[in-house]
Amino acid sequence: MADLPTHVIAADKLAKFIGDIFTAAGTSREEGDRIAHHLLGANLTGHDSHGVIRVPRYVQNLQDGDVKAGQGLTVVTEGPTHAVLDGNFGFGQTIGPLAVDFGIAKARGEGMAIIALRHSGHIGRIGDWGERAARAGLISLHFVNVAGGQLVAPFGGVDRRFSTNPVCICIPMEPGKPPLLLDFATSVVAEGKVLVASNGGKPLPEGALISPDGKLSTDPAVLYGPLTPGGPRGAGNGDGAIRAFGEHKGSGIAFMCEILAGVLTGGPTSGPVPEGRRRITNGMLSIYLDPNHFGTQNFVAEAREYANYVKASRLAEGTDEVLVPGEPEARTRSERIKNGVPLQLDTWNSIVATARALGLSEPN
Secondary structure (H helix, E strand, O other): OOOEEEEEOOHHHHHHHHHHHHHHHOHHHHHHHHHHHHHHHHHHHOOOHOOHHHHHHHHHHHHHHHOOOOOOOOEEEOOOOOOEEEEEOOOOEEEEEEEEHHHHHHHHHEEEEEEEEEEOOOOOHHHHHHHHHHHHHOOOEEEEEEEOOEEEOOOOOOOOOOOOOEEEEOOOOOOOOEEEEEOOOOOOHHHHHHHHHHHHOOOOOOOOOEOOOEEEEEEOOHHOOOOOOHHHHHHOOOOOOOEOOHHHHHHHHHHHHHHHHHOOOOOOOOOOOOOOOOOEEEEEEEEEHHHHHHOOHHHHHHHHHHHHHHOOOOOOOOOOOOOOOOOOHHHHHHHHHHHOEEEEEHHHHHOOOOHHOOOOOOOO
């Protein structure tokens, strides 16, 4: 398949442009730049599904009142090693760092912390929050649900019951080195990857989607309905679903994310959605562990030694290298910082259209 046309833009120029868009849309300059930083970070790691492709949707959410600018956390309940936090429907790129830092502070004092976050705007690439904890020297685990965001069919079914409900586990490494980072959706693909494919990006893998008649598909129209170039993408316009990865295994993990990140946090689950409620929010249950409290004197060194042992495995036919979690993201980040961020033309054009509607010009 021939490479599809892209618009390549330097990371710093893209960050400023996205920050300008959110500032013009009604956030503070600081918050607009923070949203831009985290969206761009997803692109830099190769997770374009959670990157700047979401700018038009985020701006629309702000204009519709589904997400609010300038929000902070409310502490609902708190103990020495746990807290329940409410994000007050603020941008996930603002609420996420606050919630992680809350957990880091508790874990440093007590050795561990469990933080239940509810009512956050789209919290973005969960790897960001694992990496934030890793920079503080902490292990972290994150379970996420999407209230009101039914997209994924359970194993054996065709009706949407879950969202893409990601799980993230992050292990700190040596100072200045990328952590060991496992960050995945419990669906075959994240919804954002369907969005990327619908805009002319990387095609979906075989069997990623399922239609109401039970037939498997790779056509984004199964999820979004009829597609127009550069037009809006609404999952409510289609009647199909994304499939869970790994058959019953991914479906089971997605189910448990709803219980942990939805029910336990006191936030909503993915459904059923009450009539008239369209606001989509994230819940996240996070566990933070300080290795220094667990009696392991050389945790990072031993974890690195084991990672090297895994990488030293003999190679299967057709492979060049054994990778450990986090390596692909680190390499993509280095390459894109150096050579620029590639965006599908439909993605770039929709961002530019959003900017122009706010009175901004396309960057030179």
